[in-house]
Amino acid sequence: MLGGVGSGMTMRPQVVAHRGASHDTAEHTLGAYVKALDQGAEALECDVRLTADGHLVCVHDRDLLRTASTRGLVSTMELAELDQLDFASWKNPWADLDDEAQDLDLELGRVLTLRKLLEVVADYDRSVELAIETKHPTRYAGLVERRLAEALAAFGWDGAGAPVRVMSFSYTALQRMRRLAPGVPLVMLIDKKRHWAALQPVVGDDWILGPGIDLLRDTPVFAQRLAATGRDIHVWTVNTEADLDVCLRYGVKAVITDRPGMILGLLDDR
Ligand code: G3P
Ligand code: CA
Numbered sequence: 001m002l003g004g005v006g007s008g009m010t011m012r013p014q015v016v017a018h019r020g021a022s023h024d025t026a027e028h029t030l031g032a033y034v035k036a037l038d039q040g041a042e043a044l045e046c047d048v049r050l051t052a053d054g055h056l057v058c059v060h061d062r063d064l065l066r067t068a069s070t071r072g073l074v075s076t077m078e079l080a081e082l083d084q085l086d087f088a089s090w091k092n093p094w095a096d097l098d099d100e101a102q103d104l105d106l107e108l109g110r111v112l113t114l115r116k117l118l119e120v121v122a123d124y125d126r127s128v129e130l131a132i133e134t135k136h137p138t139r140y141a142g143l144v145e146r147r148l149a150e151a152l153a154a155f156g157w158d159g160a161g162a163p164v165r166v167m168s169f170s171y172t173a174l175q176r177m178r179r180l181a182p183g184v185p186l187v188m189l190i191d192k193k194r195h196w197a198a199l200q201p202v203v204g205d206d207w208i209l210g211p212g213i214d215l216l217r218d219t220p221v222f223a224q225r226l227a228a229t230g231r232d233i234h235v236w237t238v239n240t241e242a243d244l245d246v247c248l249r250y251g252v253k254a255v256i257t258d259r260p261g262m263i264l265g266l267l268d269d270r
Helices: 030-038 099-108 114-123 143-154 171-180 193-199 213-218 220-228 241-249 260-268
Strands: 014-018 043-050 129-134 164-168 186-190 208-211 234-236 254-257
Touching: 014 030, 014 129, 014 260, 030 043, 030 099, 030 114, 043 114, 043 143, 114 129, 114 143, 129 143, 143 171, 164 171, 171 186, 186 193, 193 220, 208 213, 208 220, 213 220, 213 234, 213 241, 241 260, 254 260
Parallel strands: 014 043, 014 254, 043 129, 129 164, 164 186, 186 208, 208 234, 234 254
Antiparallel strands: none
16 A cells, blocks of 8 residues: 555555654664664655665765765765765764664664665565655666666566555656556655646656645645645655644645654544
C-alpha cells in the first residue's frame, strides 16, 4: 500500500521518516533509520547519490562538509573511501556520549548504501515502505536511474506492488524511471508554484505530487489547485502540529517528517 493508512473516515496520512529520525539522530545513517522504525515510522525517505565507482549511497548534500566534516564531493570518492568517514558525530558530539554509545555511533554512523537500506526494509518484521529521492540525476546521463532500477530489480521491487516509490524534482529522472521500472510509483517533487505550472501539462496521470509544506501552508489557492487535481499528495517536511493540521485539511496521503515519533503521537491522539 502506498500512501494513507486506514480507510473511509479513519484515513490518515502515512508517516514517512525524512532521512530517518533525523531530528534526533544523524540523518541518513543506519542509526537514524533504526530509530525511525523503533518510533513506528510507516515508511522511510532517503536521498541517493552516485559514488565515483558507481554505488548509490544515502547522502543529501553534494559535498561532505556538513555531515562528514570532510572537504570533498560524494561523486569524486569511491565507496571504500566514504566508508572511512564518520557521518554521525556532527549531530551527537562524541564528547557527550559514553563509551558504549560511541561504539554504537561508529557502527551505525558509517555511510549507508541504498542496497543496505533496501535490506533493512526487506528484513524488517513489519511492513515498511521506502521513498527514494534521486538528487541531481541529470548530471549522469541516466546512470543514477539505471543503478537504481538495478538495485530495485535485485530485490524484485521493480514492478507494481513493491514497497518502494521514487521521488525527484527532475521530470527527466522520473520519465527514465518509468521506462526502467514501469510499475514503481513516482512522486513529482514541487518546490515552487512556477515549477508546477511548467510540469502540470506533462506529468503522468498516475504520478503522485510532492509539494513542500510551505506551498500548502502559505499559498492556499495553490494548495486548493493541487488538491483539485485528485492526485495523491505527499508533503515534506512536516515537523509541527500546525503543519500536520494543514496536511489533514487537504487530505494528503503521506507526511514526510524529521520527527516520525512525534507526528505518530499527534495522529494517535486525534
Ligand atoms: O521528501 C522530499 C524532500 O526530502 C525534498 O527536499 O532537500 O530534504 O531532499 P530535501
Ligand atoms: Ca530528500
